[in-house]
Amino acid sequence: MTAIFIDLTTVLHRTVSNGYGDLVTRPTGQAVRTGVEEDLAFLDTTTVAIIDFTSVRCLDFSCADEIVGKLLLTHGNTRYFLLHGVTEIHGEAIHAVLERYGIAVVAQQRDGEVQVLGPVSDAIRKTVSILTREGTITVEDVAGHLAIPAAHARETLDEVIERRLALTHADDRVSSLA
Amino acid sequence: MTRLVEVPTRFDDRTFDQFARSCGEPGDERLLIDAHTSQWASPFGLLGLLTAGQWIKEKQLPRPLFNIPSDREVAHYWARTGFFEFAQEYFELHGRVPRAASGSTDALLDVTPVRGTADVHLVVGHVQDRSAAILAEVGLEPQATLGFAMALSEGCQNIVEHAGTGGWVAVQAYNWKRRLGRRVVMIAVADAGVGFRQSLQSSQAERWGDRWGDAAALEAAVFQGMSRFPDPGRGQGLAGMRRYVERWDGKLSLRSGTARLSIVPSWDPDDPIEDRLPPFPGAQVLVIIPGKKDVESGGR
Numbered sequence: 001m002t003a004i005f006i007d008l009t010t011v012l013h014r015t016v017s018n019g020y021g022d023l024v025t026r027p028t029g030q031a032v033r034t035g036v037e038e039d040l041a042f043l044d045t046t047t048v049a050i051i052d053f054t055s056v057r058c059l060d061f062s063c064a065d066e067i068v069g070k071l072l073l074t075h076g077n078t079r080y081f082l083l084h085g086v087t088e089i090h091g092e093a094i095h096a097v098l099e100r101y102g103i104a105v106v107a108q109q110r111d112g113e114v115q116v117l118g119p120v121s122d123a124i125r126k127t128v129s130i131l132t133r134e135g136t137i138t139v140e141d142v143a144g145h146l147a148i149p150a151a152h153a154r155e156t157l158d159e160v161i162e163r164r165l166a167l168t169h170a171d172d173r174v175s176s177l178a
Numbered sequence: 179m180t181r182l183v184e185v186p187t188r189f190d191d192r193t194f195d196q197f198a199r200s201c202g203e204p205g206d207e208r209l210l211i212d213a214h215t216s217q218w219a220s221p222f223g224l225l226g227l228l229t230a231g232q233w234i235k236e237k238q239l240p241r242p243l244f245n246i247p248s249d250r251e252v253a254h255y256w257a258r259t260g261f262f263e264f265a266q267e268y269f270e271l272h273g274r275v276p277r278a279a280s281g282s283t284d285a286l287l288d289v290t291p292v293r294g295t296a297d298v299h300l301v302v303g304h305v306q307d308r309s310a311a312i313l314a315e316v317g318l319e320p321q322a323t324l325g326f327a328m329a330l331s332e333g334c335q336n337i338v339e340h341a342g343t344g345g346w347v348a349v350q351a352y353n354w355k356r357r358l359g360r361r362v363v364m365i366a367v368a369d370a371g372v373g374f375r376q377s378l379q380s381s382q383a384e385r386w387g388d389r390w391g392d393a394a395a396l397e398a399a400v401f402q403g404m405s406r407f408p409d410p411g412r413g414q415g416l417a418g419m420r421r422y423v424e425r426w427d428g429k430l431s432l433r434s435g436t437a438r439l440s441i442v443p444s445w446d447p448d449d450p451i452e453d454r455l456p457p458f459p460g461a462q463v464l465v466i467i468p469g470k471k472d473v474e475s476g477g478r
Binding site: 092 | 295298299321324325328332335338
């Protein structure tokens with residue numbers, strides 16, 4: 001697995017203004033998303049794009065929508081994304097935005113905790129949690145940890161894979177994005 | 179002919195309707211806006227005055243006269259908030275305008291114009307830079323302070339995206355000993371633009387039928403996340419502000435046209451929805467977030 005960090009503050013300074021420190025307003029969000037897409041153009045689709053919020057102070061709903069919502073809506077079916085360094089407040093805005101679109105993303109908070117933002121079932125949320133803890137898992141691991149039949153575990157893991165919340169391997173193992 | 183418009187002695191969100199009623203529908207007569215007896219004005223009140231002035235100027239009506247407060251301390255404070263700097267564009271000021279450098283108050287954000295996205299960045303950046311001061315002064319929890327900037331941004335963007343004209347923002351902390359026993363921080367945002375009803379008219383009026391009006395428009399925006407844009411990603415800002423104030427036991431109040439919708443915490447006696455109020459142009463937004471600290475002394 002290869003991964004690349006895309007620092008949003010760097011993109012903000014490059015695309016909008018050096019003087020700004022916050023991701024606010026819709027035109028700013030649109031410009032930053034375009035900047036992220038320029039960076040993505042250099043990456044193959046197996047690379048995990050780690051969208052780095054570590055140095056972001058304020059993220060409003062317009063920017064959450066433009067930078068995360070519309071980015072995932074456009075590229076979420078073909079690329080892997082991990083949000084990194086999000087705060088609880090960032091997470092709330094991103095979750096609200098993703099709920100409208102019915103899409104989800106894995107996010108790592110500044111304290112290291114990993115969570116799924118967006119509407120997903122409890123089983124998906126728990127599976128991503130197991131993945132984060134174990135690193136790599138199989139269907140049997142999911143069935144064991146969640147105490148569910150293998151067929152149900154298969155369905156759950158398939159959905160995790162389909163929604164690009166984890167990476168798959170040729171030997172049917174599944175790895176965490178975080 | 180000149181018509182008198184009285185500014186309430188204590189001018190804030192609770193006396194705003196009194197001012198709106200006195201303003202009425204300005205016509206060809208010249209208004210005399212009389213703040214002579216003013217003792218105090220909240221940011222919401224000061225922005226209301228500027229909004230009235232802006233509206234009258236944009237309608238190309240006669241430039242109103244404006245009697246400044248006779249109390250020198252009050253007039254000085256208004257000057258330090260930056261009020262007169264902007265008011266002189268809209269009013270013929272009468273009385274001695276104090277010489278006071280704006281920005282020298284203890285306000286978290288003095289009266290600041292919002293005309294474009296650069297202004298929103300400026301305002302949010304300023305408050306972020308002062309977030310430590312907000313924490314110390316009011317006793318907001320760190321998470322509440324972070325969300326405060328978001329709420330401020332959404333309030334300002336409402337002007338940029340929907341008003342069709344410029345507007346104003348101000349942020350102040352108060353010692354609400356009698357009303358709440360705690361310190362509070364207050365955001366006031368106001369514009370003289372098209373208002374919620376006109377903004378949502380084309381997308382919502384048919385759906386609401388006979389119920390359509392200022393109150394319905396506010397309800398559609400705040401509770402249903404409706405926007406004039408068809409993009410499903412739009413219309414989330416006010417809903418986000420609502421969640422923010424609910425989480426921190428705060429108050430959100432939006433006045434537009436003849437209606438006011440409020441997210442009312444247990445400590446506030448306001449009605450959630452008020453209709454048939456005296457008409458006033460544009461939209462006025464008020465956010466009040468209480469701190470954790472109990473007030474030992476002082477008062478509003």
